[in-house]
Amino acid sequence: MDLGLSGRRAVVTGGSKGLGAAIAQELVGEGAAVAICARSETELAATAARLRAGGGQVFAQVADVTRPDEVERFIATSAQRMGGIDILVNNAGRAQPGGFATLTDADWQADLDVKLFSQIRCSRAALGHLRASGGGAIININAVYGRQPDPAFFATTVARAACLAFTKALAMEVARDGILVNSVNIGFVRTPQWHNIHQRRAPELPEEAFLATLAAAEVPLGRFGEPEEVAGLVAFLASRRASYITGASIDVAGGMGRYV
Numbered sequence: 153m154d155l156g157l158s159g160r161r162a163v164v165t166g167g168s169k170g171l172g173a174a175i176a177q178e179l180v181g182e183g184a185a186v187a188i189c190a191r192s193e194t195e196l197a198a199t200a201a202r203l204r205a206g207g208g209q210v211f212a213q214v215a216d217v218t219r220p221d222e223v224e225r226f227i228a229t230s231a232q233r234m235g236g237i238d239i240l241v242n243n244a245g246r247a248q249p250g251g252f253a254t255l256t257d258a259d260w261q262a263d264l265d266v267k268l269f270s271q272i273r274c275s276r277a278a279l280g281h282l283r284a285s286g287g288g289a290i291i292n293i294n295a296v297y298g299r300q301p302d303p304a305f306f307a308t309t310v311a312r313a314a315c316l317a318f319t320k321a322l323a324m325e326v327a328r329d330g331i332l333v334n335s336v337n338i339g340f341v342r343t344p345q346w347h348n349i350h351q352r353r354a355p356e357l358p359e360e361a362f363l364a365t366l367a368a369a370e371v372p373l374g375r376f377g378e379p380e381e382v383a384g385l386v387a388f389l390a391s392r393r394a395s396y397i398t399g400a401s402i403d404v405a406g407g408m409g410r411y412v
């Protein structure tokens with residue numbers, strides 16, 4: 153299936169590793185120009201070099217999506233370097249395990265900043281560019297926990313529910329501009345973020361055994377997903393083949409999510 157992404161211009165936040173790097177790789181493979189950001193310069197530069205090695209047109213800039221000035225600079229420079237923006241993938245984020253009793257105001261604020269406010273600010277900065285290019289797509293990477301509350305991931309549950317509401321309301325507001333806004337909700341996908349969770353929670357267990365135990369308990373397919381299994385859907389949603397899909401909330405979660 154030709155997705156028609158050749159020559160399109162995409163911004164992927166948190167594109168240095170994990171899901172963001174896989175999404176950037178998929179979009180570059182489809183012929184799109186891609187701009188990525190992250191906080192760690194070393195990892196960002198290594199990923200950009202890897203993407204360019206395959207012939208991709210890649211712009212990389214250090215930016216923290218919780219800092220409004222850095223968001224504006226990254227989006228503006230990306231548009232300038234690529235000649236516009238057609239696609240925004242709001243992917244940057246982090247895991248915040250923990251129950252209500254453990255969360256301070258600072259934890260709540262930090263989680264809302266990196267999850268909700270990053271999507272708000274990046275979308276606000278990019279919308280003018282999407283409109284200028286005659287329409288486009290915003291894809292927000294969220295979590296199944298936004299639809300199925302889990303008190304063990306309390307802050308994530310609340311922040312991601314807000315992200316889902318943001319996605320739906322924005323989809324309705326910008327539909328007449330030809331801009332599609334959708335959410336991709338992740339369950340358990342093997343990325344560096346899970347490496348960190350393993351180190352924190354059960355360093356005495358081999359990582360494979362830790363992940364396998366979690367998957368057996370929570371995931372109907374019985375395994376963690378791989379980043380590439382998310383990237384294909386994101387590329388599809390970014391393409392004109394998805395031209396009548398907006399305001400949708402699609403799980404990539406191996407069957408997790410006890411709702412209809």
Ligand SMILES: NC(=O)c1ccc[n+]([C@@H]2O[C@H](COP(=O)([O-])OP(=O)(O)OC[C@H]3O[C@@H](n4cnc5c(N)ncnc54)[C@H](OP(=O)(O)O)[C@@H]3O)[C@@H](O)[C@H]2O)c1
Nearest residue numbers: 166168169170171190191192216217245340341343344345
């Ligand atoms: N993997 C899962 O199972 C899972 C489940 C549910 C939701 N998600 C969501 O999916 C997204 C990607 O997760 P992942 O598993 O790929 O995580 P990851 O492996 O930790 O990668 C996160 C990426 O985001 C960047 N990032 C983090 N904070 C940032 C900030 N403040 N500003 C700019 N970039 C930032 C990281 O680079 P730096 O650290 O260098 O900034 C990295 O490139 C996140 O929003 C996460 O919450 C993932």
